[in-house]
Amino acid sequence: MTHHLPRPEAQEAAQAFQNAAAAYDEAAAKGDMFRILAEGGQVVRPELLPAAETRLHLYRQMRRARQFDERGWVLYRQGRLGVFPPFGGMEASQCGTAAALTKDDWLFPTYRDTGAALTLGLPIARTLAYWRTSPHGWQMPKDLKVLPFYIPIATQYPQAVGAALAERRRGTKNVAMAFIGDGGSSEGDFHEALNFAGALNAPCVFILQNNGWAISVPTRTQTKATNLSHRALGYGIPGVRVDGNDVLATWHVTREAVERARRGEGPTLIETVTYRVKPHTVADDPTRYRTDEDTAGWDEKDPLLRLQQHLLAEGILTEQSDAALQQEVAEEFEAALAEADSYPDPQPAEILEHVFAEPTPQLVRQRAELLEEV
Amino acid sequence: MTTETVTTRTMTMVAAINDALDIALARDPDVCIFGEDVGVMGGVFRATDGLQRKHGVERVFDTPLAEAGIVGMGIGMGLAGLKPVAEIQFAGFLYPALDQILSHLGRYRHRTRSRYHLPMVIRAPYGGGVHTPEQHADSPEAILAHTPGVKVVIPSTPSDAKGLLLAAIDDPDPVFFFESIKMYRSLKEDVQTGHYTLPIGKARIVKPGDDVTVICYGGMVEVCQKAAEAAAQAGIGVEVIDLRTLVPLDLGTILASVEKTGRVVIVTEAPRTAGFHSEISANIAEEAIEFLQAPIVRVTGFDAPYPPFTAIEDLYRPGPLRVARAIKKVMAY
Ligand SMILES: Cc1ncc(C[n+]2csc(CCOP(=O)(O)OP(=O)(O)O)c2C)c(N)n1
Numbered sequence: 001m002t003h004h005l006p007r008p009e010a011q012e013a014a015q016a017f018q019n020a021a022a023a024y025d026e027a028a029a030k031g032d033m034f035r036i037l038a039e040g041g042q043v044v045r046p047e048l049l050p051a052a053e054t055r056l057h058l059y060r061q062m063r064r065a066r067q068f069d070e071r072g073w074v075l076y077r078q079g080r081l082g083v084f085p086p087f088g089g090m091e092a093s094q095c096g097t098a099a100a101l102t103k104d105d106w107l108f109p110t111y112r113d114t115g116a117a118l119t120l121g122l123p124i125a126r127t128l129a130y131w132r133t134s135p136h137g138w139q140m141p142k143d144l145k146v147l148p149f150y151i152p153i154a155t156q157y158p159q160a161v162g163a164a165l166a167e168r169r170r171g172t173k174n175v176a177m178a179f180i181g182d183g184g185s186s187e188g189d190f191h192e193a194l195n196f197a198g199a200l201n202a203p204c205v206f207i208l209q210n211n212g213w214a215i216s217v218p219t220r221t222q223t224k225a226t227n228l229s230h231r232a233l234g235y236g237i238p239g240v241r242v243d244g245n246d247v248l249a250t251w252h253v254t255r256e257a258v259e260r261a262r263r264g265e266g267p268t269l270i271e272t273v274t275y276r277v278k279p280h281t282v283a284d285d286p287t288r289y290r291t292d293e294d295t296a297g298w299d300e301k302d303p304l305l306r307l308q309q310h311l312l313a314e315g316i317l318t319e320q321s322d323a324a325l326q327q328e329v330a331e332e333f334e335a336a337l338a339e340a341d342s343y344p345d346p347q348p349a350e351i352l353e354h355v356f357a358e359p360t361p362q363l364v365r366q367r368a369e370l371l372e373e374v
Numbered sequence: 375m376t377t378e379t380v381t382t383r384t385m386t387m388v389a390a391i392n393d394a395l396d397i398a399l400a401r402d403p404d405v406c407i408f409g410e411d412v413g414v415m416g417g418v419f420r421a422t423d424g425l426q427r428k429h430g431v432e433r434v435f436d437t438p439l440a441e442a443g444i445v446g447m448g449i450g451m452g453l454a455g456l457k458p459v460a461e462i463q464f465a466g467f468l469y470p471a472l473d474q475i476l477s478h479l480g481r482y483r484h485r486t487r488s489r490y491h492l493p494m495v496i497r498a499p500y501g502g503g504v505h506t507p508e509q510h511a512d513s514p515e516a517i518l519a520h521t522p523g524v525k526v527v528i529p530s531t532p533s534d535a536k537g538l539l540l541a542a543i544d545d546p547d548p549v550f551f552f553e554s555i556k557m558y559r560s561l562k563e564d565v566q567t568g569h570y571t572l573p574i575g576k577a578r579i580v581k582p583g584d585d586v587t588v589i590c591y592g593g594m595v596e597v598c599q600k601a602a603e604a605a606a607q608a609g610i611g612v613e614v615i616d617l618r619t620l621v622p623l624d625l626g627t628i629l630a631s632v633e634k635t636g637r638v639v640i641v642t643e644a645p646r647t648a649g650f651h652s653e654i655s656a657n658i659a660e661e662a663i664e665f666l667q668a669p670i671v672r673v674t675g676f677d678a679p680y681p682p683f684t685a686i687e688d689l690y691r692p693g694p695l696r697v698a699r700a701i702k703k704v705m706a707y
Contacts, residue, residue, distance in 0.1 A: 082684060083507065111507070133505070133684040151508040152467060153439060186438035187470065216415030217436050289414045348689050351681040362647060366676045370689060373696060 024240050024253070033273050034253060035243035039301055041309030048252055052316045058247045059311060061099055062091040062304050063329045065115030068124065071333055072131070076282045084131040085112045089245070089277035090211060092303030095119045096250030097177065097207045097272065100258045106163045106176035107146040108156040112209075113179045114149075122146050124336035129343055135350050136343040145174075154180060154187030157206065161193050164202040164261070175203040175261040177254075183214025183222055185231060194269065198235040203261035205254060206269045209244065211276040216289035232269035244274030245303040275301070348374045382564035387557050390532035390565050391421045391497075394539040395459065397569050399429045402457060405543060407434045409444055409461030409497075418463060419499055419558055441471035445496065449478055452492040457543060465500035465552060466512035479548045480523030494548045495539070500528075501593045501643055502680055502691045503556035511555070511680040511687075513644035515592075518550045519620045519653070525549040526620040527574055530557060530595035533565045534618060537572030545574060554593030561596070577624035579631070583611035586701050587631040589654055590641040591617040594692065598641055601697035610705055620650055628654065629662050636667035637704040643691045646674045668707035671700040 027034040036045045043049060050058075069088040075081035087094060094115030098107060107120050114127055121144055130137025130149065138148055145163075150156040160178035167174040180190055185208050197204045210228050212219055225231070232239025238260075242253045250272055257268035275298040279286045311317035317325075352359070352367050359367065385393065398405045407422060413436040416423030426434040437444050441462055448458035462468040468475075475496075483491045502511035519526045527542055527549055529535035535553065542549035580595060581602055590598045595616045602612035613631050617624065632638055638658060640651040651672045658670060673692045681690050 082505070133507070133682050133687075135683055151510070152469070154470075183439035186440045186443070188440060188442050189470070214410070214439050215418065216411045216413075217439070221436050222438050288416070346683050346686050348686055351683065351686055351690050352676055352678045355678045360677065362677050366646065370676070373699070374689065 027241075033241040033243050034249050035246045036248040036252060037246045037306055037310055039306060041306055041313055043310065048248075050248060050252065052314070054251070055248065055307070055311060055316060058096060058099055058251055059304075059307050059317070060325060060329065061095040061119045062115075062247060062307065063326060064118055064124075064332070065091045065095055066304055067329050067333045068114055068118060068127070071337075073282060075128075075337075081128065081131050082133045083281050083283045084114075085281045086278040087112050087115050089298060089302060090209065090274050091115050092247035092250050092307075093207075093209050093211075093244035093272040093274040094179075096247040097205075097254040097270070099251055100205075100254035101175070101177055103143060103145075104172070104174045105145065105258070106160065106167075106174070108160045108163075108176065108178035109146065109149055110153070110156070110179050110181065110184070111149045111151055112181070116179060117146055117149070120144060120146055124333060125339040125343075128337060128340040132340065134343060135346050136340075153184040154189040156180075157190050157193035158196060160204055160206070161197045161200070161202045164197070164204040164267075165200060168203055168264075173203075173262040175205060175258055177205040177207060177258070179207045179209060181214060182208065182210040182212070182219045182228060183217065185228055186222055191231075191235075194232065194235040194237065194267070197267035198237040201264070201266040203264070204267040205257045205261055206267060207254070208269060208271045209274060210271050211244075211274050213276050213280070213290070215280045215284070218290075218294075227271070229269060229271035237267050237269060239269040239271065241271045241273060244272030245301045245306065247303055247307055274303075381567045383567050384562050385532045385536075385565040386559045386562050387529070387532045387535045387553070388419055388421050388559060390536040391539055391553065392423055392425070393565070393567075394536040394543075395422060395425055396428065398459070398540060398543045399425060399433060401569060402543075404455065404457045405433070405459060406451065406456055407459045407461070408437050408448075410437060410439055410463045412436060412461050417461060419555070421497070421553075422461065441468055442474050445471040445474040445479065448494050448496070449474060449482070449492060452494045452548075453482070453490050457493050457495075459495045459497065459543060462496060462498040464506075464510050464512075465498040465514050466509040468496075468498055468514065472517070475518070475524065476521055480521045482523075483547065484523060491546050492548045493546050495542045495545075495551055496548070497539075497551045497553060499555045499558070500552045501554045501556060502687060503593060503643075505684045505687060506555070506682065508682045511682070513642065513675070513680075515550075515552055515620060516644055516648060516650045516653075519650050523548065525574060525622065526552070527618065528552045528554070528592035528620065529618060530554065530592055530616050531561070532563050534572060534578070534616075536565055537570050538574065538618065540569060541571035541574050544571060549574070552592060556593045557596065572618075574619050575622035575624055576618065577627040578616045578618055579627065580614040580616050581612065583613035583635070585611040585635055586637040586639060586704055587613045587615060587628070587635045588639045588641060588697065588701065589615045589617065589628060591620065594641045594643055597692060597694050598697055600694035601701060604694060604698050605701050610701060612701060623654075623657070625657055625661065628658065632658055632662045633665045636665050637707075638666070638670045639673060639697065639700045639704055640670065641673045641692055641697055641700075643675050645677050646672065647677050649674055668704040671704050673697050673700045
C-alpha cells in the first residue's frame, strides 16, 4: 500500500530549487544544517512547507517504517526474525529521501535502510523474509528497481553511478539513489563513486546518513572532518547538510536533488544528520562503547514525534485520525507478517540455484550430490 | 634434570588469540594492532578485548572503515620497521584490500630484492556454521594461498591459535591468519600461559589411523574428528591431519600418511572449484599416485556463494555425515 507522490512539473521544480538553494546557502552560511521543522514541531521555514497531503504521506511512510522496526525487535526476541540492524529514529533520513523517488528510479540501500526500501514500495512481507534469511526475501518485485540490502560497505555507490548513466544513455529521466553511512564514507568506493558521478555528470543522488556511529566507532574517530557534506566539494558536486530527523527537510532537499538530476544537472551528495539510537544490530551491546549521555536527547528529537506534533497543531491530523492511521499501519504489517509466514521453507537445492543462467556441469553434479545426501 | 613447570589456563580459541596479542604487545614495542572496532569495543568477536586499555591508543587503535586503507597503511608501517597486526572484521570483507595484498603485500620483498620486507599479520575471522548474514561466512583462503609471497595460517584449537599467532607475529614475512568463527568459542582447552610459538609450515596429526587419510584445517578439523570417531565404530582407522598452514604446506606429513593409508579424503568449507583442496589433491597425484588405492575424494562447499539461509545453511558447510560418507566411499572403492 504505497502511494507515490506526483512528480513536480519541470518549471515548478526549477522554481522550488531556486528557493531551496537559497535556503541551503543561508543555513550553511550560519554553519547550520537545513531544516524546515524544528524540535517540538515548530515550523522554521514556512515558505517551504509541502502540501498537507505530502506531509501526511511522509508521516504514514515513517509510521510504516517504525512499525517494522518495533515489531521486528519483538519478532527477533520470539525467534521469528533473524539478526537485523534497527533503524528506529532514522525514519526521516530514510523515508523522506526515498519518498522523492518514483518506481522508475533506482534504489541502492544498505542493510540499515529498510525504511527507505519500504517507502519505495518493497513489500513488507519480502523484507521480513529477507531478515528471516529466507530466499523469498531475495525475490524483488519486477516493477521496482530496488536492490537487495547491501551488506558489504560502500560497494553499491559506484554501482549507482553506473545505473544512473545507463538510464541517461537510454534517454530516460530516471535517477539512481544510493545510501551509505558515515563509516562507509571512509571507503575508497565512496570517493571513487563521487568522483565518477561528478566527472560523468551522472543523474545520481547520494544519501550519506550520518548516524554518529559505525558499530563502536564514533564519527570523530572515523574522520577529522566535521561536516561530511563537504566531501562533495572535492569532487565538484553540490553537497547539502540536512537535519536528518526532519522529514520535511530531507524530503525537500532530496526532491530538489532528484529533479536536478532529472534535468541533467548532475549528482548531489546529501548528508542527513541523525542518530542511531538503538544498537548496531539487535545482537549488539552498545554499552561496551557508548554511554547513556552519548545518546541522551535523541529520543526527544524523534522524527515521528516532531512531524506528529506539527500535524496535530495544524489540524492535518487529529488524535482520532492519527489513531486510525496507526491502526491501519499495524494491520498492514500483521497481514504482511502472515504472508511472510506462509512462504514455504527453503528447499535444499536453493543454495545452488541462480548462480548462472545455465548451471555449469559442475553445479549440475553438485546439485545431484546434494539431493542424494538430504 | 630441571623441571620447568608449565602453567596452563583453560581458554577458548578467541581467549587464546587475545592472550597471544597481549603477550606480543608486551614483548615488542613495535607491535601495533588496528582495524575496525578493535579498540574501545575489543573487536566484534572480542579478540582484542581490553588490549587498548592495557597498551594504549597508540598501539591498539580503531581505524576508519576502509580495508584497503587498513592493509595499505599496515604495509607502510611494516616498511618503516613496525610489526603491524591488522584485523579485517570478516574475511568476506577483505576484498576491498585485495589490491594492496596482491599488488604489494606479497611482492615487496621480491621487488626490492629483500631490501624491504613486510612483517605484517592480517587476522580475519572466516567460515560458516554460525548463521551469519550475507558475505560473513566466506572462506577465501585459496585466493591468498594463490598469492605469491604471503603465508596462510589457519588454526583449529586454542593452543595452536596462540602458538601460531605468536609465530606469525615473529615471522619476517606477511602472514594471513584466518580464524574459524565457528571455532572461536566451540571448544576450550588448557593452554600454556606465557610466550611460546609453534612452527609455521608444520601440520599436526590429530589422530593416527591406518586406513584413510583425512586432510583438513580450521573449522573442518572438529567436523573430521567426529567423522573419524564414527568411522572407528565401524572399524575404519582414520588418520586426521590438520594442515594448520596452507602456505607453506607440509607436504611431507601428507605424503607419509598417504603412503601408509593409500586413501585420501580432503575436506574444506570453501567452494569446490579451484579451492585449496584441489591443490592438495594435485600434489598427492604428482608425488604419491603409486600409493593410492582409491581416487581422492574432496568434501567441500559448493560452487555457489555461501548461503545465509539459516534453515539450509548446514547443507552447504560439510558436516560429519558428509565426511563419513566420503570415508565410506574411498573404503569401498
Ligand atoms: C567492506 C565491509 N567492511 C566491514 C564490514 C562490517 N561492518 C558492518 S556494519 C559496519 C559499520 C558501518 O557503519 P556506517 O557505515 O556508519 O553505517 P551504519 O551501520 O551506522 O548505518 C561494519 C564495519 C562490512 N559490512 N563491509
